[in-house]
Amino acid sequence: MKLKKIRVIDYEYGYEELIKKILYNSKEPILIKIKNFPEKFSLDYFIERFNGEAKYNVFENNMCVDLQSSELKTALTAIKENKPYRIFSQIFSRNESEKIERHVPLWKKFPLRPRFFNKNLAVAYFFGGKGAHTDMHYDREHSCNLHLCLSGKKEILLFTEDQSDNIYKVPFISDSMIHFGLPMDLIRKEFPRINQAEGYQVFLEKGDMLFMPRNCWHYTTYHDASSAATYAFYPNKFFHLYGFLTGHFFLGYKVYSQIDQYSWFKKFIKSYAFATGIKKYFFKMIEKILFLGLFLPISICNIMGKRISLYPRVAAKKRKTKLYCYPKNQVMSQEYGVEDKAV
Secondary structure, three states: OEEEOOEEEEEOOOOHHHHHHHHHOOOOOEEEEEOOOOOOOOHHHHHHHEOOEEEEEEEEOOEEEEEEEEEHHHHHHHHHOOOOEEEEEEEEOHHHHHHHHOOOHHHHHOOOOOHHHOHHHOEEEEEEOOOOEEEEEOOOOOOEEEEEEEEOOEEEEEEOHHHOHHHOEOOOOOEEOOOOOOOHHHHHHHOHHHHHOEEEEEEEOOOEEEEEOOOOEEEEEEOOOEEEEEEEEOOOHHHHHHHHHHHHHHHHHHHHHOHHHOHHHHHHHHHHHHOOHHHHHHHHHHHHHHHHHHHHHHHHHHHHOOOOOOOOEEOEOOOOOOEEOOOOOOHHHHHHHHHOOOO
């Protein structure tokens, strides 16, 4: 596996339009360093400010072994102590989130096109302790992302979409068969095409913001207790609508129908991922034909059934309401937690 050097930009306030233009024209990830970013958005900030229930993943030896729930304060306190826990894509109220967003005026320069056309999902928050991970994937909704490290230290391994075959992408959805938490010698032995892959290895600390273009693969490792925020945006209206449908397709296909759990389908997934040459083209042709037949029915059924369980939204402590969901169930978060997948 070849690691390339990532482009680095120093972000000074007042140059947002220039940076926006650079991002719109880039098909590669970019590391943006924000000078003098405030210290206050540590885990303590969230512990002291927010109530509510939280779902979190538990890790052992780089593997997700459990999904648990507790008060958000309890989970964040454990993460602060570097327990290998991870809270994925927590949503806070717009009023509370904007207190953080105002420190990144670049975000306001992009058209407001939030995931699933829901303005409450414009910014999501991520927390993890040492030893926690997020599996390799690219976002189901095909958004571009600006991932800002608010505190702590984390590492992200990145691949652009053209490396999908080399990291053994599965059909229909944006998952990889490789668990990058395993030792690299074992990965190379079982997945030899990884040696042909070209990617980026990026270390983030407070004030570091990572731009990930649409369909950019990413695998996250927490090296120290960390808090972070991700702003998702769409330069193109087409992908905003398409991402709405593919997000619903993922929920209908993976979370609710669980087609991929059938033994015959598992064989197809493995054959697809490991195929090369003419066989690979053959399997991709089958994938496209099946996708054309499955995409709209599954997406529309999921929309009509209102089966979209996005991300739990937690209120500040001064508010009486503790937890909001879209809708009330949290199936999506639970499913991702059990399988350690991420949207």
